[in-house]
């Protein structure tokens with residue numbers, strides 16, 4: 001966590017571009033979704049990226065004037081020379097129109113001007129990033145058609161350091177899951193912005209709440225969205241390759257590591273459960289699996305994500321809804337698998353040996369679920385997979 005209030009320096013061209021021979025992205029252009037509370041600083045962030053001398057052609061799609069969105073493209077050498085196009089939105093909402101008119105406009109622009117290094121999509125303050133993310137991830141229709149040149153890189157959420165806490169508390173008080181919680185839960189990188197306007201104590205509380213909702217996202221503190229581009233772009237959060245040991249151990253830094261009665265976390269050996277009314281996360285350790293257990297894990301994830309109940313048919317008190325899941329685990333035959341899930345879309349993919357050695361696989365696998373209704377029966381049900 002750092003307050004990055006210096007003007008970011010020029011970064012190496014390779015650091016946000018896909019690595020050469022990168023599996024899975026196939027030379028397609030990465031797309032990052034920027035979401036966040038109303039007035040949190042999304043436009044400040046994207047406008048800074050547009051006008052900074054970073055050496056990239058970044059297309060920024062903003063939903064600025066009601067039923068019109070703008071597509072601005074940064075010039076690699078001259079920040080003042082960015083170009084702008086307008087995009088009519090069918091029903092006034094970028095999120096609803098992006099799949100057809102938005103993607104078509106991006107493709108047209110790319111044909112006209114050559115490929116971009118990156119695409120940024122700024123959503124409105126009330127948007128839930130989940131449906132947009134799943135539109136760009138594991139979407140065969142899009143992959144075969146207009147969106148074949150684009151892949152989802154990550155979701156960045158800008159949280160207001162002044163009003164974020166109040167917003168989250170209000171969203172906890174309503175039925176279901178409020179938008180601010182969905183935004184935090186569905187993000188891969190979170191910028192706690194406007195830290196110049198908040199006290200250190202207030203920042204700690206807000207950041208604890210954020211981590212309580214989403215323990216797998218990277219959290220940075222910022223002023224006017226000042227952050228090095230490589231922290232938010234090129235994160236490849238949906239890749240079928242292992243998470244680094246650092247990103248997995250990040251989850252553990254929030255566990256109190258014992259049977260604390262007063263820490264507000266409900267957890268015991270190897271499992272951590274963060275409860276914040278509407279939404280929580282559940283982390284379960286996963287020892288080396290037999291092939292039967294792997295098949296059962298796949299079936300368990302499928303049932304929970306697709307049917308919103310446990311394989312035993314049990315439902316949890318507050319209803320089960322998974323917004324995001326991630327995991328990495330090994331099998332007895334020496335293979336390593338990753339789990340990636342957004343809403344009801346998921347994949348369990350084997351990862352290459354070389355990629356595994358590069359990332360460093362921890363001794364114990366982990367599965368992290370973020371969503372609603374992640375109560376004790378869910379943990380028990382998952383554990384029962386591992387006992388057969």
Ligand SMILES: Nc1nc2c(ncn2[C@@H]2O[C@H](COP(=O)(O)OP(=O)(O)OP(=O)(O)O)[C@@H](O)[C@H]2O)c(=O)[nH]1
Pocket residue numbers: 036037038039040041042043044045124125193194195196197222223224225
């Ligand atoms: N002091 C301070 N002001 C900021 C910071 N970031 C943004 N602002 C100001 O906050 C206001 C809202 O910022 P925007 O970037 O428009 O926020 P937004 O999230 O795009 O807003 P909506 O599109 O309305 O949801 C503007 O007046 C910004 O100048 C920050 O870190 N510190």
